[in-house]
Amino acid sequence: MIKAVLVLNTQGKPRLAKFYEFRPVEKQQELIRNVFSVLCSRAENVSNFVDAESIYGQDARLVYKHFATLYFVFIFDSSENELAMLDLIQVFVETLDKCFRNVCELDVVYNYSKMHSILDEIIIGGQVLETSSTEVIKAIEELSRLEAASNSINLVPKSVSGWRAR
Amino acid sequence: MNPFSMGTSLRDMIRAIRACKTAAEERAVVRKECASIRDAINENDPDYRHRNIAKLMFIHMLGYPTHFGQMECLKLIASPGFPEKRIGYLGLMLLLDERQEVLMLVTNSLKQDLNHTNQYIVGLALCALGNICSAEMARDLAPEVERLMQFRDPNIRKKAALCSIRIIKKVPDLAENFVNPAASLLREKHHGVLISGVQLCTELCKVNSDALEYFRKKCTEGVVKTLKDLANSPYAPEYDIAGITDPFLHIRLVKLLRVLGEGDADASDSMNDILAQVATKTESNKVAGNAILYECVQTIMSIEDNGGLRVLAINILGKFLSNRDNNIRYVALNMLMKAVIVDAQAVQRHRATILECVKDADASIRKRALDLVYVLVNESNVKPLTKELIDYLEVSDQDFKGDLTAKICSIVAKFSPEKIWYIDQMLKVLSEAGNFVKDETWHAFIVVISNASELQGYTVRALYKAIQTSTGQESFVRVAVWCIGEYGEMLVNNIGMLDIEDPITVTESDAVDVVETTIKCHSLDLTTKAMALVALLKLSSRFPSCSERIKEIIIQYKGNFVLELQQRSLEFNSIIAKHQNIRSALVERMPVLDEATFVGRRAGSLTDTASTPARPSVNLPNGVSKPSASPLVDLLDLSSDDAPAPSSSGSDILQDLLGVDLSPASQQSGAGHAPKSGTDALLDLLSIGSPTAQSSPSTIDMLSSSMNGKTPVSPLDDLSSLSLSARATSNAGAAPVMDLLDGFASNPPKHEDKGPEYPSITAHESSSLRMTFSFSKQPENPQTTVIQATFTNLSSNAYTDFVFQAAVPKFLQLHLEPASGNTLPASGNGSITQSMRVTNSQHGKKSLVMRLRIAYKVDGQAKLEEGQISNFPRGL
Structure with missing residues (x-):
C-alpha cells in the first residue's frame, strides 16, 4: 500500500502532500522535513530508493524522482514493487505534464486542488487506480467540463479579484 | 482591503505567501488569512465557502492548524453544485481524519452522493470514501459500494473496487460480501477495472482465508490465462511504458499468483509455466521490464518449491546485480536478502559481486549489501570476507564506518576460527575505526x-x-x-x-x-x-x-x-x-573473567536493556546497562549489616575491572555512615581483606563513587555503601571469583544454586534466628516475585507465637500468605515457611527492599527482631 505522496521543491517547501494513513499535521510536517533532509543530501547519480524506516516507521520504503526544481516522493510498504512505484511516479509526472503543458513548479503551486484531483484519479486509499495517463486526463477533463458548465458562484470571486488585481 | 470582497482570492493568497521572505512573515500572512476565513465562517456566507476551503487546503499543506474548516467541508458536500462538492470532498480528505466525530456527520451525504444520478459525483464520493472510510462508515455504506462494482461505467467500477479494499481492511467481516463481485471483476476486459479487481482479490485473500480458498480453487486458472494473454498480447500503446506492455497489470497479476500459490502445491504447479515464460521472455533492459522480473522473482521465491524456477530466479537477481542502474542493483540486494533464507548456497555464488556493492558510492546500496554480506558469512569464508571489509574500512565514508565497524566486530566475534586471528582483526578495526567501536x-x-x-x-x-x-x-x-x-x-x-x-x-x-x-x-x-x-x-x-x-x-x-x-x-x-x-x-593482574559468563551476561543484559536502569555513566552513552553483579565489588564484601537501602545502580563487572566507572553510581547510598576520613583508613580497610586478590581498580571504583559525596572525602562511606551494594548484587552472578572473599565477610551471603534464575539469600540473621528467602518468578509476569521465606531457630530454645511481618515502600505491593506454623523448634530442628508475593511496579528501575519485624516468645517472654532487607538479587 502507498502511504504517502509528497511533492517538495528543492528548498524543502511542500508543494503537494497527501497521506493515505492518518497523521497529525505536526507529524506530517516533521516527516516532510526529514524526507527533505535525506533527499537533499543524496548525490545525483545514486539509486532512487531510500530506506524510510527511520523516517516513517516499520517496513516503510521511499522512492523519489527529481525533476527540475521538484522532488516527487512516494512512501509505501513492502507489499508494493519498488520499481513499479518508480514507474508510477513517471505516470504521475507525465500526466501533470500533459495537463499543464510542460509542467513547472508554478503550475503545481497555483493549481493545488487540480493536483489533488489528478492524484485522486491515479491513487485511491493507497491503491493504484489507473496507470494510463490518457485515461487520467480524460477523467480530469470531464471534471473540468462539469465545473465550467455548472452555473457556479466561483465566477464571482474571480471577477472581483480580477478587478482588484489591477 | 477591498470592503466588498471577503478577503483575497486564492491566487493572491498563494502569491502573498510565496512573496514572504521569512517564516515570520509567512506566519503573519497565514494568520491574517485564517482570521478572515474564520470571519466568513462565522457569518455563514455560502458564496466564499468554496474558495475558503481551497485556501485552507493550501494552508494545511504548509502545516498550520485548519480544523475550524471541517464543518465548512460538510456544508460544501451537502450543497448541490458540482464544484462545491468537488472542493468539499478534497477538503474532507485533507482536513479531516477518521478519528474525528465530524466524520459521523458525513455518512449521510456520502450515501446520497453514492446514489446520485451524476456519475462524476458518485466518483467523488467513492474516492473520498476510499481515502477516509472508518469502520462505522464501512458497515453503513458497504451495500452501496458493492452495488457500484456492477455499475455500467468502468470508471465507477474501478473506484468501487478500490473503495472495497478500504472497507474490508477496516471491517474484515465484510469480506465475504465482496468475494463474488471481486471474482467477476477478474473477467473484465477494461484495463483499469481489471487492475483494481486484481488488487481487491489480493487484499481479500489476505484478510479472509475462506476467500483465499475460493479464489485458489475458482480463479487460479483464470488469472494464469489472463497473464498468458497479456504476456503474448501485441503492442498496446495506451498502457505501454518504455516498450513493455502494461507492466502494472503484469505486476499485479503476478502478485496475485504469489498469494494464491503460497503454501499450495497444486496452485503453484499450475502457474509454473507462465512464470517461467514471463521470467525468460521479459526484456530486462528497461526499468519497467525489470519491475516485472523483480515481481516474478518474488513470486517464484514464495510459491511452493520448484528447483528449476528458483535457479532461474536467482540468476535473474545475479544479472540485476551486475546491472549498471543503481535502482536495479538495490532491488536485487533486497530480494537476495529474502532468497538467502530459501537457498543460501545459490546466493553465495554471487558473494563477490555483493561484496563489490558494499563499496558502492550509493549509501542505500551499501547498507543493503552490508546487511546481505553479514548474513552470508560462515566459518569457511569468514577470513577472506573480513579481510575485504577491513580493507574497505580504511577508505569508507565516515558515516558508513559506524555500521561497517559494528558488522565487522560482530562477524569477527561470531566466527573467529582461532583467538589470535580474532585479536589481529580486532586490533585492525580498533586502530582503524576505534571511535566507532561500541x-x-x-x-x-x-x-x-x-x-x-x-x-x-x-x-x-x-x-x-x-x-x-x-x-x-x-x-x-x-x-x-x-x-x-x-x-x-x-x-x-x-x-x-x-x-x-x-x-x-x-x-x-x-x-x-x-x-x-x-x-x-x-x-x-x-x-x-x-x-x-x-x-x-x-x-x-x-x-x-x-x-x-x-x-x-x-x-x-x-x-x-x-x-x-x-x-x-x-x-x-x-x-x-x-x-x-x-x-x-x-596492583596485581586482574583476575581472569570467565568469557562464557561475560558473554552470557552481555546477552542477558542486552535482552532486558529496556527494563534495566541505564546508569548515568559517561562511557555508556548508548544506554546499554548491565544489571549483573560485580564480582570485584564482591571481593570487597566487608558487609555492613545495618546500612540503608542500596542504590539501584548496577555494578558492571567490566567497568569495575577497568577502573573506569566514573559514574556517580552509589550516590544515593551510604552518606553519613562511619564518618572517618583519610586515605589511610581506607587502605587499612583494604588490607584487611585479602592480601592477594585486592586490586587497585576496584579501589578506584570505590573512591570514584564518592565523587558526588559532599565535602571531605570519607572513603568509609563509600566502603560501606559499596559493600552494601555488593551484598545486594552478589547473589546474582556466578563468576568463580565471587566467593573469594566471602569468608572474610562478617555476614556472608549464602550461595545456593537452587534457583535457576535468582539464588536464595539470607535475608536476616541474628544470633537466635535465620531467615532465608528463595525466589521464583513467572516468566510472563516479570513484575511479580514469589518469595519463599524459611525461618530457622539457631538458639536452643523453642519459639512460640512466631509472627513475621513485612513492610514495603509504595512502589511495591506485598501479599503475605499464611505461615506454615507458629512454633519453631530449637536448634534448627525444623523450620517455618511462609510465602509472599511482591509486585514491583518499578520493575527494572528499582530493586526490592523490605522492612521486617519478627515477633516470637521464648519461654513466654516476648522477643522482637527488626531489620531491613536490601540484599535482594537485582532485577526482581
Missing part, C-alpha cells in the same frame, strides 16, 4: 585477551607497535593502555614470544612514555585518562626503576580541575609513597 565490543575484547594467557605478550606488543602510529582512536588507546598496564613486563621482556613475531626492544621507560603521552593528549577523554592513571600505578609496581618517574607524572594531576583525575592522582600517589608494602598486592 563499548561492549572492546570490553569483550579485553575479556578475551585476559583469558588468552599465551597470547597476552603478543597482544601487548602488537598494541604497543600500533599505538606508535595510531592515537586518534579513543577505544584503541583505551585497550592499549589497559594492556600495557596489565602486561607491561611481557612487553619489555618479550615474554610469550610467538614464532611469527619479530622481537622488539622496548625499555621500561618506553612503555611509560606511551602512557604518559596518552594522559597528556588533549583530545582524549576523561575515561581514557583515568585508565592511563591506573596503568601508570600498575607500571610503578611492575617497573621499579621507573617508579619515581611515574610518581612525578601522577603527582602532576593532583591539582587537576577534573575531580576524578585529581582524586586518583592523590590516592595513587599516596599508595606509591606510603604503602610500598601492599602496593604490589594492590
Whole structure:
C-alpha cells in the first residue's frame, strides 16, 4: 500500500502532500522535513530508493524522482514493487505534464486542488487506480467540463479579484 | 482591503505567501488569512465557502492548524453544485481524519452522493470514501459500494473496487460480501477495472482465508490465462511504458499468483509455466521490464518449491546485480536478502559481486549489501570476507564506518576460527575505526585477551607497535593502555614470544612514555585518562626503576580541575609513597573473567536493556546497562549489616575491572555512615581483606563513587555503601571469583544454586534466628516475585507465637500468605515457611527492599527482631 505522496521543491517547501494513513499535521510536517533532509543530501547519480524506516516507521520504503526544481516522493510498504512505484511516479509526472503543458513548479503551486484531483484519479486509499495517463486526463477533463458548465458562484470571486488585481 | 470582497482570492493568497521572505512573515500572512476565513465562517456566507476551503487546503499543506474548516467541508458536500462538492470532498480528505466525530456527520451525504444520478459525483464520493472510510462508515455504506462494482461505467467500477479494499481492511467481516463481485471483476476486459479487481482479490485473500480458498480453487486458472494473454498480447500503446506492455497489470497479476500459490502445491504447479515464460521472455533492459522480473522473482521465491524456477530466479537477481542502474542493483540486494533464507548456497555464488556493492558510492546500496554480506558469512569464508571489509574500512565514508565497524566486530566475534586471528582483526578495526567501536565490543575484547594467557605478550606488543602510529582512536588507546598496564613486563621482556613475531626492544621507560603521552593528549577523554592513571600505578609496581618517574607524572594531576583525575592522582600517589608494602598486592593482574559468563551476561543484559536502569555513566552513552553483579565489588564484601537501602545502580563487572566507572553510581547510598576520613583508613580497610586478590581498580571504583559525596572525602562511606551494594548484587552472578572473599565477610551471603534464575539469600540473621528467602518468578509476569521465606531457630530454645511481618515502600505491593506454623523448634530442628508475593511496579528501575519485624516468645517472654532487607538479587 502507498502511504504517502509528497511533492517538495528543492528548498524543502511542500508543494503537494497527501497521506493515505492518518497523521497529525505536526507529524506530517516533521516527516516532510526529514524526507527533505535525506533527499537533499543524496548525490545525483545514486539509486532512487531510500530506506524510510527511520523516517516513517516499520517496513516503510521511499522512492523519489527529481525533476527540475521538484522532488516527487512516494512512501509505501513492502507489499508494493519498488520499481513499479518508480514507474508510477513517471505516470504521475507525465500526466501533470500533459495537463499543464510542460509542467513547472508554478503550475503545481497555483493549481493545488487540480493536483489533488489528478492524484485522486491515479491513487485511491493507497491503491493504484489507473496507470494510463490518457485515461487520467480524460477523467480530469470531464471534471473540468462539469465545473465550467455548472452555473457556479466561483465566477464571482474571480471577477472581483480580477478587478482588484489591477 | 477591498470592503466588498471577503478577503483575497486564492491566487493572491498563494502569491502573498510565496512573496514572504521569512517564516515570520509567512506566519503573519497565514494568520491574517485564517482570521478572515474564520470571519466568513462565522457569518455563514455560502458564496466564499468554496474558495475558503481551497485556501485552507493550501494552508494545511504548509502545516498550520485548519480544523475550524471541517464543518465548512460538510456544508460544501451537502450543497448541490458540482464544484462545491468537488472542493468539499478534497477538503474532507485533507482536513479531516477518521478519528474525528465530524466524520459521523458525513455518512449521510456520502450515501446520497453514492446514489446520485451524476456519475462524476458518485466518483467523488467513492474516492473520498476510499481515502477516509472508518469502520462505522464501512458497515453503513458497504451495500452501496458493492452495488457500484456492477455499475455500467468502468470508471465507477474501478473506484468501487478500490473503495472495497478500504472497507474490508477496516471491517474484515465484510469480506465475504465482496468475494463474488471481486471474482467477476477478474473477467473484465477494461484495463483499469481489471487492475483494481486484481488488487481487491489480493487484499481479500489476505484478510479472509475462506476467500483465499475460493479464489485458489475458482480463479487460479483464470488469472494464469489472463497473464498468458497479456504476456503474448501485441503492442498496446495506451498502457505501454518504455516498450513493455502494461507492466502494472503484469505486476499485479503476478502478485496475485504469489498469494494464491503460497503454501499450495497444486496452485503453484499450475502457474509454473507462465512464470517461467514471463521470467525468460521479459526484456530486462528497461526499468519497467525489470519491475516485472523483480515481481516474478518474488513470486517464484514464495510459491511452493520448484528447483528449476528458483535457479532461474536467482540468476535473474545475479544479472540485476551486475546491472549498471543503481535502482536495479538495490532491488536485487533486497530480494537476495529474502532468497538467502530459501537457498543460501545459490546466493553465495554471487558473494563477490555483493561484496563489490558494499563499496558502492550509493549509501542505500551499501547498507543493503552490508546487511546481505553479514548474513552470508560462515566459518569457511569468514577470513577472506573480513579481510575485504577491513580493507574497505580504511577508505569508507565516515558515516558508513559506524555500521561497517559494528558488522565487522560482530562477524569477527561470531566466527573467529582461532583467538589470535580474532585479536589481529580486532586490533585492525580498533586502530582503524576505534571511535566507532561500541563499548561492549572492546570490553569483550579485553575479556578475551585476559583469558588468552599465551597470547597476552603478543597482544601487548602488537598494541604497543600500533599505538606508535595510531592515537586518534579513543577505544584503541583505551585497550592499549589497559594492556600495557596489565602486561607491561611481557612487553619489555618479550615474554610469550610467538614464532611469527619479530622481537622488539622496548625499555621500561618506553612503555611509560606511551602512557604518559596518552594522559597528556588533549583530545582524549576523561575515561581514557583515568585508565592511563591506573596503568601508570600498575607500571610503578611492575617497573621499579621507573617508579619515581611515574610518581612525578601522577603527582602532576593532583591539582587537576577534573575531580576524578585529581582524586586518583592523590590516592595513587599516596599508595606509591606510603604503602610500598601492599602496593604490589594492590596492583596485581586482574583476575581472569570467565568469557562464557561475560558473554552470557552481555546477552542477558542486552535482552532486558529496556527494563534495566541505564546508569548515568559517561562511557555508556548508548544506554546499554548491565544489571549483573560485580564480582570485584564482591571481593570487597566487608558487609555492613545495618546500612540503608542500596542504590539501584548496577555494578558492571567490566567497568569495575577497568577502573573506569566514573559514574556517580552509589550516590544515593551510604552518606553519613562511619564518618572517618583519610586515605589511610581506607587502605587499612583494604588490607584487611585479602592480601592477594585486592586490586587497585576496584579501589578506584570505590573512591570514584564518592565523587558526588559532599565535602571531605570519607572513603568509609563509600566502603560501606559499596559493600552494601555488593551484598545486594552478589547473589546474582556466578563468576568463580565471587566467593573469594566471602569468608572474610562478617555476614556472608549464602550461595545456593537452587534457583535457576535468582539464588536464595539470607535475608536476616541474628544470633537466635535465620531467615532465608528463595525466589521464583513467572516468566510472563516479570513484575511479580514469589518469595519463599524459611525461618530457622539457631538458639536452643523453642519459639512460640512466631509472627513475621513485612513492610514495603509504595512502589511495591506485598501479599503475605499464611505461615506454615507458629512454633519453631530449637536448634534448627525444623523450620517455618511462609510465602509472599511482591509486585514491583518499578520493575527494572528499582530493586526490592523490605522492612521486617519478627515477633516470637521464648519461654513466654516476648522477643522482637527488626531489620531491613536490601540484599535482594537485582532485577526482581
